[in-house]
Amino acid sequence: MTAQFFAPVAAPQHPRAAFADRHIGPSAADRDRMLAAIGYSGAKALIDEAVPAAIRTARPLDLPPALSETAALDRLRELAARNTVLTSMIGLGYHGTITPGVIMRNVLENPGWYTAYTPYQPEISQGRLEALLNFQTAVADLTGLPVANASMLDEGTAAAEAMALAHRASRRKEPGRFLVDADALPQTIEVVRTRAVPLGIEVVVADVSGGLPDGDFFGVLLQYPGASGAVRDLAPLSAQAHERGATVVVAADLLALTLLRPPGESGADIAVGSAQRFGVPYGFGGPHAGYMSVGDDLRRQLPGRLVGVSVDVDGAPAYRLALQTREQHIRREKATSNICTAQVLLAVMASMYAVYHGPEGLAAIAQRAHRRAAEIADGLRRGGVEVVHGAFFDTVLARVPGRAAEVVAAARERGVNLRQDGPDRVGVACDETTLPEHVTAVLEAFGVPAGDAGEVAGAIPADLRRESPYLTHPVFHAHRSETAMLRYLRRLQDKDIALDRSMIPLGSCTMKLNATAEMEPITWPEFANVHPFAPVDQAAGYVELIGELEANLAEITGYAKVSVQPNAGSQGELAGLLAIRGYHASRGEEHRDVCLIPSSAHGTNAASAVMAGMRVVVVKCDEGGNVALDDLHAKIGRHGDRLAAIMVTYPSTHGVFEETITEVCEAVHAAGGQVYVDGANLNALVGLARPGEFGSDVSHLNLHKTFCIPHGGGGPGVGPIGVREHLAPFLPNHPLRPEAGPSGTGVGPISAAPWGSAGILPISWAYIAMMGPDGLRAATEGAIIAANYLAARLAPHYPILYTGRNGLVAHECIADLRKITKETGVTAEDVAKRLIDYGFHAPTLSFPVAGTLMIEPTESEDLAELDRFCDAMIEIRREIQRVADGGYDREDNPLKNAPHTAAQLIADGWKHPYTREEAAYPLPALREGKYWPPVRRIDQAYGDRNLVCSCPPPEEFED
Numbered sequence: 001m002t003a004q005f006f007a008p009v010a011a012p013q014h015p016r017a018a019f020a021d022r023h024i025g026p027s028a029a030d031r032d033r034m035l036a037a038i039g040y041s042g043a044k045a046l047i048d049e050a051v052p053a054a055i056r057t058a059r060p061l062d063l064p065p066a067l068s069e070t071a072a073l074d075r076l077r078e079l080a081a082r083n084t085v086l087t088s089m090i091g092l093g094y095h096g097t098i099t100p101g102v103i104m105r106n107v108l109e110n111p112g113w114y115t116a117y118t119p120y121q122p123e124i125s126q127g128r129l130e131a132l133l134n135f136q137t138a139v140a141d142l143t144g145l146p147v148a149n150a151s152m153l154d155e156g157t158a159a160a161e162a163m164a165l166a167h168r169a170s171r172r173k174e175p176g177r178f179l180v181d182a183d184a185l186p187q188t189i190e191v192v193r194t195r196a197v198p199l200g201i202e203v204v205v206a207d208v209s210g211g212l213p214d215g216d217f218f219g220v221l222l223q224y225p226g227a228s229g230a231v232r233d234l235a236p237l238s239a240q241a242h243e244r245g246a247t248v249v250v251a252a253d254l255l256a257l258t259l260l261r262p263p264g265e266s267g268a269d270i271a272v273g274s275a276q277r278f279g280v281p282y283g284f285g286g287p288h289a290g291y292m293s294v295g296d297d298l299r300r301q302l303p304g305r306l307v308g309v310s311v312d313v314d315g316a317p318a319y320r321l322a323l324q325t326r327e328q329h330i331r332r333e334k335a336t337s338n339i340c341t342a343q344v345l346l347a348v349m350a351s352m353y354a355v356y357h358g359p360e361g362l363a364a365i366a367q368r369a370h371r372r373a374a375e376i377a378d379g380l381r382r383g384g385v386e387v388v389h390g391a392f393f394d395t396v397l398a399r400v401p402g403r404a405a406e407v408v409a410a411a412r413e414r415g416v417n418l419r420q421d422g423p424d425r426v427g428v429a430c431d432e433t434t435l436p437e438h439v440t441a442v443l444e445a446f447g448v449p450a451g452d453a454g455e456v457a458g459a460i461p462a463d464l465r466r467e468s469p470y471l472t473h474p475v476f477h478a479h480r481s482e483t484a485m486l487r488y489l490r491r492l493q494d495k496d497i498a499l500d501r502s503m504i505p506l507g508s509c510t511m512k513l514n515a516t517a518e519m520e521p522i523t524w525p526e527f528a529n530v531h532p533f534a535p536v537d538q539a540a541g542y543v544e545l546i547g548e549l550e551a552n553l554a555e556i557t558g559y560a561k562v563s564v565q566p567n568a569g570s571q572g573e574l575a576g577l578l579a580i581r582g583y584h585a586s587r588g589e590e591h592r593d594v595c596l597i598p599s600s601a602h603g604t605n606a607a608s609a610v611m612a613g614m615r616v617v618v619v620k621c622d623e624g625g626n627v628a629l630d631d632l633h634a635k636i637g638r639h640g641d642r643l644a645a646i647m648v649t650y651p652s653t654h655g656v657f658e659e660t661i662t663e664v665c666e667a668v669h670a671a672g673g674q675v676y677v678d679g680a681n682l683n684a685l686v687g688l689a690r691p692g693e694f695g696s697d698v699s700h701l702n703l704h705k706t707f708c709i710p711h712g713g714g715g716p717g718v719g720p721i722g723v724r725e726h727l728a729p730f731l732p733n734h735p736l737r738p739e740a741g742p743s744g745t746g747v748g749p750i751s752a753a754p755w756g757s758a759g760i761l762p763i764s765w766a767y768i769a770m771m772g773p774d775g776l777r778a779a780t781e782g783a784i785i786a787a788n789y790l791a792a793r794l795a796p797h798y799p800i801l802y803t804g805r806n807g808l809v810a811h812e813c814i815a816d817l818r819k820i821t822k823e824t825g826v827t828a829e830d831v832a833k834r835l836i837d838y839g840f841h842a843p844t845l846s847f848p849v850a851g852t853l854m855i856e857p858t859e860s861e862d863l864a865e866l867d868r869f870c871d872a873m874i875e876i877r878r879e880i881q882r883v884a885d886g887g888y889d890r891e892d893n894p895l896k897n898a899p900h901t902a903a904q905l906i907a908d909g910w911k912h913p914y915t916r917e918e919a920a921y922p923l924p925a926l927r928e929g930k931y932w933p934p935v936r937r938i939d940q941a942y943g944d945r946n947l948v949c950s951c952p953p954p955e956e957f958e959d
């Protein structure tokens, strides 16, 4: 029977057996339908027309053939198994923590949270905005400073941003000096140095235990507790700093602040740090949320994103990103921050950790870590080992003359990593996960008997104990049972639109599939629980994975070398420009400081250029949206041998493949400049063209765009840079990890961790492995086909701004609403908000051109979803026409009143001149799975027209 059953027919081939066939949305038949709608008979013909021959690569991707999901996961398990997970008691800003299962599964492993976009459309982002506001509240309360942002990229960069903020606050013209506590985290000191160099700021590192050194400083950075574990009273140091007019920055451990007097009560003007130990695993260095909080006087200059409370049109409270985060940029001063993608998902996790544990729970966790440290100190002293600092929180520094290496090795044999601090000292950091057996193992490693400690005395001086309350807001008291927590997370998630609900057609942001198989490995303990400064042989799997990923990205981009250290695109930009700066300097041309930036550029470009010590000169775009060559030549001529670089996005943010890119590169090279191609749009190039081949010297890529790391509601991201050979010596490196970059010639660390956000690199590794060379190229083609299909379907209804030759676009297209707005009063924003009633997240609004919508479908959306979106856009166009024809009132219509809430529609006394049905169900398909926004349109009180990004246009930086 069985034999008969199987014998006659060959097993049918699963039509979508390959991973690439599920990553790419449309089936082969649908793709042909889309091509026909665009007017092409095959993909090759379309691609050959759309992508200029001048940039096409002659060499197909030389990558291993595609692995199935199972095979890729098997290989990742092998790599994971090569990591050794020991108990790390190294400290230095990274601590063991327990991610509550309810947060792990329902946030970190939940596409409802991890596939969301940055909350620029506040009406569909109320859930994550509330979570971020909780993060801000927790940070503000714990640090004792009133205003906190959400979030910074890591502790080191937060400290560097604080230096820049302190400098701005000082209103000094000259760069001046910045004092750094010698007991600051070593990686923080180096990140601050990297950032200070191009700005001309002199960083002075000094032991401040006996007071500040002489001299003039615009700011002071103190670590609390110190890297050595020492807890010092900050108040006298702050007072001394203030006497000299210096701003006081304190890098503080949030958990310690549940027990220690907060920086805000000791005179700090700015607090920075990391929220890692609030339930976010090590991940071999990241991603984790950095934080910054400030006093009221600095709130207007706070970098990064700030969630504020506003109201909707009914006066109901609603959250939104405060625009003041951008007002800092609008004043034409020095560069502020270039942060765009932040660490939202990790900030959400940390905030939920605080919500779940509440103030008493956090204090109990801190007390326990403190007690373990006190037990270790007590045991060491009883065994005759000198404990260096009498006052500490969780970290004990022991003096063992000449024996440090031996102690560290003995601990390792017992499964514990300690920190060796020179030949004579060993640091031991305790945390939430430290158990009595760890205390025993540590004492044994020191050769000290681990007898019963009994009651040990605490080591926090009475006058430094925290007295003030924190986390008093009801949210930190309401969700203590797992059931309650689960429901709170679900309630917030349900308020938002993420990719698990509908397509998010955001131009320039590449909201593609984040496949489950790509996501699975990141929470495996072998990847999640490795300390970034664990001995590198314990991270052998990571090192191999990173090496393969860097090599694959180099092959894809045509560059000689790639560094994955930058933890966002903005940081990649800075790293790339610093490489250019280093290169010019190495040739005795440090005077080259002009950076040309086309007017269509993303705001981060200009901000990064200023941070790299360059002067921004804007190059005009012509009517077709291309870099205006006459203006380019004029500007090159004007700046002559001051020209350092051009930063150009390719394909441009106008969504076209510029034919002239090679000419642009040649002109800049001929004048001695370097070419930076912003690789955020690489999704239009992979497998078809390589920036390293068509004339670029350096690019950053956004792994959270092209290479499938989810946006996380606004982060994490990874912004690796690729460089040609001559720039390779000037890549980032790291003080604690010579393997992580070119030591000696490197520009220093761009991120706090040696390989940045290593913990999420398995996602991009898996994407490349499972797609293989053909799948990657097919994805690019799919993205271009999908964008052109949308353009073809929408063009009869909305003018498509900018196209390349033959009227084709690249991987995104811009729908121009400006004429429609002039005629009907209906704006691009009205369309964006009306799309919410249709269940969609709006496309990118008013970037790069005000009054337009930039639409990027990506290859992952299937034809049905693309059509659903087009149907919505076309129906909205009909509604606009009714406004034009007088069928709808010009002010009181479904577009102007969008989005509509259930409460508004159910309320008695509906008075609008259109029906409730027209408001809620403009298309029949919406009856299934209708999304109901939790608030009506939120009052954009500041009359802002550029909601895409808190980054300013390049013109703001021109001098």
Ligand SMILES: *Cc1c(COP(=O)(O)O)cnc(C)c1O
Residues within 6 Å of the ligand: 339, 340, 341, 508, 509, 568, 569, 570, 571, 602, 604, 605, 649, 653, 678, 680, 681, 702, 717, 719
């Ligand atoms: C997204 C983007 C950036 C910035 O990248 P982040 O990772 O958000 O810092 C820069 N340039 C362009 C064109 C982008 O689309």
